[in-house]
Amino acid sequence: MQKGHQRAAWIIAALNGLVGQEELAKVIVEIGAFGLDWMIGKALGRRVVCAVLLTTAALLVGLEWRVALIVGLGLALSSTALVMRGIDEGGERNSTFGQTAIAVLLFEDLAIVPFLLLVTLLAPSGEEATLADNLQATAIGLAAIMALILVGRYALDPIFRIIARTRTPELMTAAALGVVVFAALIMAAAGLSYAMGAFIAGVMLAESSYRHEVEADIEPFRGLFMGLFFVAVGLSLDLRAVADNWLVIMLAVPVTVALKGLGAYVVNRLFGTPHPIALRIAFAMGQHGEFGFVLFAAASSAMLLPQELSSIVVAIVTLSMALSSQSERAYRMVVRQPERETIDEDYTDAEGSVLIVGFGRVGQLVALPLLVEGVNVTLLDHDADRIREAKRFNKRVHFGDGMRADVLAAAGAETAKVIVVATDDPDTTLEIVRIVQRKFPGAKLLARAHDRIHAVRLASEGVPNDAILRETWLSALALGGLALRSLGYADGDADDVVNRLRTSDVERLD
Structure with missing residues (x-):
C-alpha cells in the first residue's frame, strides 16, 4: 500500500x-x-x-x-x-x-x-487571528478534504473506466496527473499546502480499481x-x-x-x-x-x-x-555481530525455460520433477542462507528479489516458457504475479496459493483457476482418502469421494 x-x-x-x-x-x-x-x-x-x-x-x-x-x-x-x-x-x-x-x-x-x-x-497572518478565524479556516480545510475524499470514492473509478476503454496509456497517465493537480489546487485554494493535496491524491489513486494500471503507466x-x-x-x-x-x-x-x-x-x-x-x-x-x-x-x-x-x-x-x-x-x-554476508549475483547462466521464484519447501518440490526430466530450470530466491544451503547440494540458486521487474528480467523471465511463483508470503506472491502479468505476459504463469482465500485473491488478479494450486489441498485430500480406506472403504469408493470434493471445489472457485 x-x-x-x-x-x-x-x-x-x-x-x-x-x-x-x-x-x-x-x-x-x-x-x-x-x-x-x-x-x-x-x-x-x-x-x-x-x-x-x-x-x-x-x-x-x-x-x-x-x-x-x-x-x-x-x-x-x-x-x-x-x-x-x-x-x-x-x-x-x-x-x-x-x-x-x-x-x-x-x-x-x-x-x-x-x-x-x-x-x-x-x-x-500579518494580523492577530481570532478563535473564530482559526475555526473557520479549519472548517474550510476539513470541508475541502472531505470533498476530495468523496470525489475519489464516487467519481474516480467511473472516470478511469471511460479512459481505460480508449486503451491509450498516455491518457491514463494524463488522468492520474490531472487528479494530483486538481487535488493540489483545491488544497491550495482552501489555504492548505500542495503536499496535502498530493497526499490525498495518492490515497485516491491507490484505492482506485485501476491502481495497478496507473502504477504501470507511471x-x-x-x-x-x-x-x-x-x-x-x-x-x-x-x-x-x-x-x-x-x-x-x-x-x-x-x-x-x-x-x-x-x-x-x-x-x-x-x-x-x-x-x-x-x-x-x-x-x-x-x-x-x-x-x-x-x-x-x-x-x-x-x-x-x-x-x-x-x-x-x-x-x-x-x-x-x-x-x-x-x-x-x-x-x-x-x-559485536559479524557483517552480514552479501551475494554478488551473476545471471549470465539464467537461461531456463522454467523460472521458479521462491526456493523454499514448495519451490524445491516443484523443481524436483523438472530437474529429474532434465528440464532447464532457473531458480530465484531472496534468502542468502537458503542459497548457501543449496550450494552444499550442488544446486544453483540465483539471489534476487522477485518483486523487482528488473531482477525477473535478468533471471530470464522474458524468455521463460513457464514462470512458477512459489514464495512463502501471500502478499509477496500477489505482487510478483502482478509484475509477471504486466511485464512478462508471454510466459505461462503458475502460482502457489497459501489457502483458499489467497487462491480467490489470485483468481481476482486474473490468474486462471487451473494455474493456482493451494499448498495443502492435494496432500490433505490424499490423507482424507487414506483415512476412508482405513475405515474399510474400497479404493474406488474413497477415490470417488475425493474426486467429488475436488470437482466441487473447482466449481465454487469458478
Missing part, C-alpha cells in the same frame, strides 16, 4: 511545467512518498518522545517556540525509503524487527497530515520525478547559509540522530520490545527523513521558518540520510 501512495510524489513533480519558475522548488519539494496504514501504540509513543526531545533541543539553542516545534517535528520523522530498502534487502518484512519498523514508518507518514495543518495554524517516469524532487530540494537551499553554519550542521547531525535513536529505544523497551530489536530499530530509524523536506518547505513558504534556518535543517536532514547507510554496520559493531 505504501508504494501506491508514492505515486503522489512521482506525479506531482510534473507540476514544474504547470507553475511559474519561482514556484518550482516550493511545489516539488513538498511532495514525497506517502503511505496509508494505522498503528497507535509504539508508533505514537515514539513520535511523541522523539518530538519532545528534539523540540527541547531546539528551544535550548534559542529558537522561538513555534519554530522549535516545527523543527522538532520535522527532525523526528524517519526516512521511509531508506529504512524500507534495508528491510527489503535483508528479506525481513515478516520479522519482528521488520513489522515493528514498518508500522512506525507508516504511522509517521500519516503524521505529515496534521503536521502540515499545524504549519497553517501556526503561520503568521513507473517509467519514477526515476525522473524522484530526481526532480531531490534537485528541487537542492534548489531550495541557501548555500551561503549552509557554508556559514557548517560547524553547527556537523555538530547537530550526531546530536539529533542520537536523540532520535534514544527516543526510539526507550519507547520500544517500554512497550516490551526485546533489547536487541529495540536497539536495532534505534539504529535503523535514527536518520531524518524525506518528509522533513516537505514540512520545512511548507513552513518556509508560510513565513514560519526563516530561510536561513530552513536551509540549515534541510542540510541536517540530507547529511543524516547520506550517513544512514552505515547504521547497520554501526549496530553490528555495538552488538
Whole structure:
C-alpha cells in the first residue's frame, strides 16, 4: 500500500511545467512518498518522545517556540525509503524487527497530515487571528478534504473506466496527473499546502480499481520525478547559509540522530520490545527523513521558518540520510555481530525455460520433477542462507528479489516458457504475479496459493483457476482418502469421494 501512495510524489513533480519558475522548488519539494496504514501504540509513543526531545533541543539553542516545534517535528520523522530498502534487502518484512519498523514508518507518514495543518495554524497572518478565524479556516480545510475524499470514492473509478476503454496509456497517465493537480489546487485554494493535496491524491489513486494500471503507466517516469524532487530540494537551499553554519550542521547531525535513536529505544523497551530489536530499530530509524523536506518547505513558504534556518535543517536532514547507510554496520559493531554476508549475483547462466521464484519447501518440490526430466530450470530466491544451503547440494540458486521487474528480467523471465511463483508470503506472491502479468505476459504463469482465500485473491488478479494450486489441498485430500480406506472403504469408493470434493471445489472457485 505504501508504494501506491508514492505515486503522489512521482506525479506531482510534473507540476514544474504547470507553475511559474519561482514556484518550482516550493511545489516539488513538498511532495514525497506517502503511505496509508494505522498503528497507535509504539508508533505514537515514539513520535511523541522523539518530538519532545528534539523540540527541547531546539528551544535550548534559542529558537522561538513555534519554530522549535516545527523543527522538532520535522527532525523526528524517519526516512521511509531508506529504512524500507534495508528491510527489503535483508528479506525481513515478516520479522519482528521488520513489522515493528514498518508500522512506525507508516504511522509517521500519516503524521505529515496534521503536521502540515499545524504549519497553517501556526503561520503568521500579518494580523492577530481570532478563535473564530482559526475555526473557520479549519472548517474550510476539513470541508475541502472531505470533498476530495468523496470525489475519489464516487467519481474516480467511473472516470478511469471511460479512459481505460480508449486503451491509450498516455491518457491514463494524463488522468492520474490531472487528479494530483486538481487535488493540489483545491488544497491550495482552501489555504492548505500542495503536499496535502498530493497526499490525498495518492490515497485516491491507490484505492482506485485501476491502481495497478496507473502504477504501470507511471513507473517509467519514477526515476525522473524522484530526481526532480531531490534537485528541487537542492534548489531550495541557501548555500551561503549552509557554508556559514557548517560547524553547527556537523555538530547537530550526531546530536539529533542520537536523540532520535534514544527516543526510539526507550519507547520500544517500554512497550516490551526485546533489547536487541529495540536497539536495532534505534539504529535503523535514527536518520531524518524525506518528509522533513516537505514540512520545512511548507513552513518556509508560510513565513514560519526563516530561510536561513530552513536551509540549515534541510542540510541536517540530507547529511543524516547520506550517513544512514552505515547504521547497520554501526549496530553490528555495538552488538559485536559479524557483517552480514552479501551475494554478488551473476545471471549470465539464467537461461531456463522454467523460472521458479521462491526456493523454499514448495519451490524445491516443484523443481524436483523438472530437474529429474532434465528440464532447464532457473531458480530465484531472496534468502542468502537458503542459497548457501543449496550450494552444499550442488544446486544453483540465483539471489534476487522477485518483486523487482528488473531482477525477473535478468533471471530470464522474458524468455521463460513457464514462470512458477512459489514464495512463502501471500502478499509477496500477489505482487510478483502482478509484475509477471504486466511485464512478462508471454510466459505461462503458475502460482502457489497459501489457502483458499489467497487462491480467490489470485483468481481476482486474473490468474486462471487451473494455474493456482493451494499448498495443502492435494496432500490433505490424499490423507482424507487414506483415512476412508482405513475405515474399510474400497479404493474406488474413497477415490470417488475425493474426486467429488475436488470437482466441487473447482466449481465454487469458478
